Amino acid sequence: MTAVVTTEGLGKRYRTKWALSDCTLSIPAGHVVGLVGPNGAGKTTLLNLATGLLAPSAGTIEVLGGRPAAGPAQLAKVGYLAQDAPVYAGLSVADHLKLGVRLNPGWDADLARDRVTRLDLDPRQKAGSLSGGQRAQLALTMATSKRPELLILDEPVAALDPLARRDFLSDLMETVAEQEVSVVLSSHLISDLERVCDYLIVLIASRVRVAGPVDELLSTHYLLAGPRRDPARLPAGQEVISASHTDVQSTLLVRTADRILDPAWTVSEISLEDLVLAYLSQDKPKRDPHRRQPHLRQRPHLEVQK
Amino acid sequence: MIEFHLSGRSGVAPYLQLIQQVRQALRLGLLREGDQLPKVKDVAAGLAINPNTVLKAYRELEYEGLVAARPGIGTFVTGTLGGGPSLAAHEPLRRDLRRWLAKARTAGLDEESIEALFASTFHESAEEGIA
Amino acid sequence: MIWLTWRQFRAQAWVALAVLAVAAVALAVTGPNLASMFDASGIVGCAARGNCGALIDAFGYQVGHNAPDNVLDHLGPWVLFAVPSLIGMFWGAPLVTRELETGSFRMVWNQSVTPARWLAVKLALIGLASMATAGLLSLAFFWWSSPVERVSMARMTPGTFGATGIVPVGYAAFAFTLGVAAGILIRRTLPAMAVTLAVTAGAQAFMALWLRARLIAPVRAVIPLSSAVLSQFDVSPRTGRFIVYTGGNEPQGIPGAWILSGPETITTPAHVASQACIQSPALVPRPCLADLARLHLTQTVTYQPLSRYWPLQWYETAIFLALALALAGFSLWRVARRG
Numbered sequence: 001m002t003a004v005v006t007t008e009g010l011g012k013r014y015r016t017k018w019a020l021s022d023c024t025l026s027i028p029a030g031h032v033v034g035l036v037g038p039n040g041a042g043k044t045t046l047l048n049l050a051t052g053l054l055a056p057s058a059g060t061i062e063v064l065g066g067r068p069a070a071g072p073a074q075l076a077k078v079g080y081l082a083q084d085a086p087v088y089a090g091l092s093v094a095d096h097l098k099l100g101v102r103l104n105p106g107w108d109a110d111l112a113r114d115r116v117t118r119l120d121l122d123p124r125q126k127a128g129s130l131s132g133g134q135r136a137q138l139a140l141t142m143a144t145s146k147r148p149e150l151l152i153l154d155e156p157v158a159a160l161d162p163l164a165r166r167d168f169l170s171d172l173m174e175t176v177a178e179q180e181v182s183v184v185l186s187s188h189l190i191s192d193l194e195r196v197c198d199y200l201i202v203l204i205a206s207r208v209r210v211a212g213p214v215d216e217l218l219s220t221h222y223l224l225a226g227p228r229r230d231p232a233r234l235p236a237g238q239e240v241i242s243a244s245h246t247d248v249q250s251t252l253l254v255r256t257a258d259r260i261l262d263p264a265w266t267v268s269e270i271s272l273e274d275l276v277l278a279y280l281s282q283d284k285p286k287r288d289p290h291r292r293q294p295h296l297r298q299r300p301h302l303e304v305q306k
Numbered sequence: 307m308i309e310f311h312l313s314g315r316s317g318v319a320p321y322l323q324l325i326q327q328v329r330q331a332l333r334l335g336l337l338r339e340g341d342q343l344p345k346v347k348d349v350a351a352g353l354a355i356n357p358n359t360v361l362k363a364y365r366e367l368e369y370e371g372l373v374a375a376r377p378g379i380g381t382f383v384t385g386t387l388g389g390g391p392s393l394a395a396h397e398p399l400r401r402d403l404r405r406w407l408a409k410a411r412t413a414g415l416d417e418e419s420i421e422a423l424f425a426s427t428f429h430e431s432a433e434e435g436i437a
Numbered sequence: 438m439i440w441l442t443w444r445q446f447r448a449q450a451w452v453a454l455a456v457l458a459v460a461a462v463a464l465a466v467t468g469p470n471l472a473s474m475f476d477a478s479g480i481v482g483c484a485a486r487g488n489c490g491a492l493i494d495a496f497g498y499q500v501g502h503n504a505p506d507n508v509l510d511h512l513g514p515w516v517l518f519a520v521p522s523l524i525g526m527f528w529g530a531p532l533v534t535r536e537l538e539t540g541s542f543r544m545v546w547n548q549s550v551t552p553a554r555w556l557a558v559k560l561a562l563i564g565l566a567s568m569a570t571a572g573l574l575s576l577a578f579f580w581w582s583s584p585v586e587r588v589s590m591a592r593m594t595p596g597t598f599g600a601t602g603i604v605p606v607g608y609a610a611f612a613f614t615l616g617v618a619a620g621i622l623i624r625r626t627l628p629a630m631a632v633t634l635a636v637t638a639g640a641q642a643f644m645a646l647w648l649r650a651r652l653i654a655p656v657r658a659v660i661p662l663s664s665a666v667l668s669q670f671d672v673s674p675r676t677g678r679f680i681v682y683t684g685g686n687e688p689q690g691i692p693g694a695w696i697l698s699g700p701e702t703i704t705t706p707a708h709v710a711s712q713a714c715i716q717s718p719a720l721v722p723r724p725c726l727a728d729l730a731r732l733h734l735t736q737t738v739t740y741q742p743l744s745r746y747w748p749l750q751w752y753e754t755a756i757f758l759a760l761a762l763a764l765a766g767f768s769l770w771r772v773a774r775r776g
Contacts, residue, residue, distance in 0.1 A: 032356050051547060055774070072549045082543035088445070089539070095444060102440045103548035142544060170354040177347030177357035195320070195355045259433060 004029045004150045004182045005050055009059035012045050019045040020206045023059070027184065027199070029149075031213070032176060034197030035186035036276050042206040043186040044083065047154050050184070051080045064149055076106050079143030079181075081153045085136040089128025093121050096142060104146040112145035119171070133164025137171065144175050151175075153185040157192060169196055190273045200272070202279050209279050214272060221275050224252045224265040242278040253278045307344055308336055312353050320355055324363035332372065332386060343373060343381040438550055438558040446563055449528055453570050460516070460574060464581040467505045474499055475584035493588050500585060510585060513578045517600035520574060521608035522637045524567045529616020530629035532559060533772075537624050553773040556617075560765050564613055571609035575601060590693035593743055595645035598695075602750040607757030612637040614764035621771050644753060652752045655697050655739050660688045662734040688736055693743035 003026045010023040020042035027033055035043050048054040049061050052069020061067075066074045087096060093116060100107045116123060119137050121130070127138060136156060143151060156172075157165040173196060176183060187193055193200070200217060202210040210217070221241070228250045231240040238256040245251075253270065254260075260267045270278075308331045312320055331337040343364065350357040364381050367373045372385040410420050443450075478496040483489040500506050533556070536542035546552045579586075579601060591597045599608070615636055619629040688696075741749070 031358070053543065053546065069546075069551070072551065075547060075551065076549040078547070080543065080547040082540060084540060086540035086542075086544050088541055088544075090448075091444065099441055099444075099545075100548065103438060103545070103550045105549060139544065143547070146549065166354055170351045173354055173357060174347050174351035177350045177360075195353075198356045198358050 002029050003027055005061070005063050005184065007049075007059065007061045010046075010049065010056055010061050011058035012042075012049060012054060013057040018057075018206055020049070021058075023206075023208055025201065025208060025211060027182075027201070029182045030180070031199040032173075032183040032185070032197050033199040033201060034193035034214075035184060035201050035203060036188065036190060036193060037186075037203035038280060039188065041203045043203055044154055045206075046203065047080075047152050047184070047186060051078060051152055072105070076104060076146055077149045079146065079148035079151045081136075081139050081143045081151070081156050083154045084159060085132075085139035085156070087127040087130075087135055087138055087142075090126060092124050092126050093130075093138060094123035096127060096138060097123075097145075100142055100145055106146045108145055108147055111147070112141055115141050115145070131164070133160050133167060136160060136164070136168050140168070140172065140175075144179065144181070147179060148181060151181050151183045151185075153183065155186055155188070157189065158187065165192065172196070190276050194272045200276070202276055204280060204282075209282075217275060218269065218272065220257055221253060221255050221270050222260055223268045223270050223274075224250075224254055224260065225268070226250060226262075226265040229264075242282055307342065310344065310349055310353060312355070320353075321359045321363040321366070324349075324360065325366055328363070328367055328372065332383070337383050339383050339386060341383045343383070345380055438555065439562065441545075442559050442562045446528075446566070450566065453566070457570065457573055457577075460577055463505075463509060464577050467509060468581045471500070471506055471581065471584050474503075475587070480588060496588055510582065513582060514597055514600035517571075517574055517578060517605050518641065520571055521567075521605065521612040521641070522634050524570065524609050525612030525616035525633040525637050526630040528563055528567060529613040530620045530633050531626050532563070532617050532620060533768075534620040534624060534626040534629055537620075538626060551773070553769050556769055556772045560614065560617065560768065564610055564761070564765070567609040567613040568606045571605040572603070575603070575605045590743065593693055593695035593741060593746055595649070595695075598649070598746075598749070599641055599645055602746070603754045604750055604757070607754035607761070608637070608641060610761035611640065611757040611764070614761040614768065618764045618768045618771075621768055640757075649749060649753060650695075650697055650741065652749055653741065653745055655741055657737070657739045658691075659735045659737050660690055662736055688738050691738070691740060691742060694740040696738060696740045698739040 005025065005027040007023050007025045010025075011021045012019050023042075023046065035046065037043050045054065049056055050063050050068055052063075052067075052074075063074070064077050066077075068078070069075055088099075091099070097109070097112050097116065100112060101109055115137075119134070119141075121134060121138065127135065130138060140153075140156070143153075153172075157168050160168060169192060172183070172185075175181065185193075185197075198214050200210065200212065200214050201208060226249070228245055228248055229252075231243045231250075231252060234240065234252075234254070235258075237258055238254045238260075241253040241255055243250060243252045253275075308327070310324055310327055312323055316323065318326070328337065328343065337343075344352075346357050346360045346364070349355075349360045364373060364375065368375055368381075370385075372383065373381050374384045375381045407420070410423070415423065475496065478492055478499070480489065480492045480496060483492050500510065533542075536545065542552075546555065586592060592601050598604070612633060616629065616633040619632045619636075620626070623629045623632065
């Protein structure tokens, strides 16, 4: 399968701080990719590098086979929805569509008009007086009506109320089904990602911690509960992601491609949310005095910066 | 045309829920041979889920021989579920199961223990089946 | 992109048109009257009759006491000096900073147009609009004030030169591109506006007070002292020499020139002063004048003659247009480098 985004050792530095470091990814096409991580982990930086709004400080990035924002042809292939869905407050909805027509050779005017009608947006209304959900929908229209191959969305629903959030994601899924476009969307709301994403990237402290199809991640992570055990004693091939112990019991989150054969463990599946949370908390030192350190822990070595 | 719904609390993967709902609809006669399943994009939009999830469910149903996809038009029901012969063929299994349950109760297991025993054995054998 | 530039510039364009319209109306209403006043004053051809001084004074009095004319005459240069800064502040600085502050650059620079092309079109179209606005205002005021200018011949002086001719066009282009560049570097609207105002005004002042005088090497001339410029003279107690003052009178023979230095006061050896001059030093009676004329006294003056008005205009405009192009190029380079 072709890759929509390929990075090799990608990094971005602001003065002395690395907002993103040593990022090596190959995001396959045809997926809705969720980019998850705490604030300041580097999600927006990675997405800005992919759209070409930022230039790398280290490493390389290739989007749809070309350098980001290398020219009008490259720009036409990538649709971008920035955080807080910026639009021109003084221009009307219809003006925005006209902007799209004039600035994009590949603009599908019928598609855009149908969307606006379907979304119940008044073409004459100024974009500044739209609600948050409507603004997000307008911005999505601007990004998708030029029929891109890749859609990049930076925290598209973070500021929306639950109904607007649902409407937006529903609309996005319909667009994905109709246009067969790959999507990369970042969010810190894992519950939204669970429904719509089939590929996950977890970014913590400016580094990629986990990347893979959701199905595969869910089927290779297990929650093991059983009598207290030293995590270092587990068979090779079972990577302990997180562990918590009482004096008699151990609960481990384990990643492995093999089956769990040890009958002492009660094996359960894990939800995507718990999986991501386990990786996110991996970096935070716990205050439990009984806790035995699992294997290698990586502390964030720089202050995070968005 | 049937309508899908998803239960977030059931612990069952979304695509499996879709498959179950199609099977249930076939059993109940809500779906008959030749009926069209909802379009992938409508299901994806209506439930706000990934279209690939819907495609996965439809593909699995196709593999089971229950539906067939016609490119550009939609997915249509081709097979049926339930009905007399299959239920009757399961009657011996049902009798075996009743006998086993009686044995378990005699051994002193309560309802929850019986369920736990069944569930763990079922999962074990299911994994063996896959591997 | 042309449509988008116009659509976003629309409101500002209307403001400019309104200002031009108000100016045009004010000048059109009073202009013909002023012209006819001038014609009636008889100044045309006064040189032959030799009574120019009185007629000019009379005309000046008329203009000074006709309120609309007086106001416009004083206001005009101020407006023309201010317009470039205003253009830089309100058309130039917000061009990029508004997009940065609202985040809309993230939307528009993802449309299939590169940031460089986006900025190039805006620079070209609004730059031309700036130059046209300044040019039209200058032209309108020039037409209106030509009667006054024929009399006062002040256009070489620093207080007027920058408000006439084509230099306002150069200033406008410079201020606009400066505003854009400041916006790109500073990224916030108000500070960029402040910087634009300060630098534009500073450049205008620097030009007027220092550089313009040196663009073409000034003429240093020795001019015969004529009686018309004498105001008084005195005897120096120390040396016993006579000192002749010309007061504020400009040297004769170089009408409309921009005096840069001098004229020096002239001293005479005491022994050649005549009795007529010694007797009444405060006034300058005819016999004394005759004696001084025989001395063939001269003044040394450094000046730019009126004939250099247009060459200086072209040089100065060229300098500012070159600066504007450099600033535009810098802005395009910075914007392209982001991606």
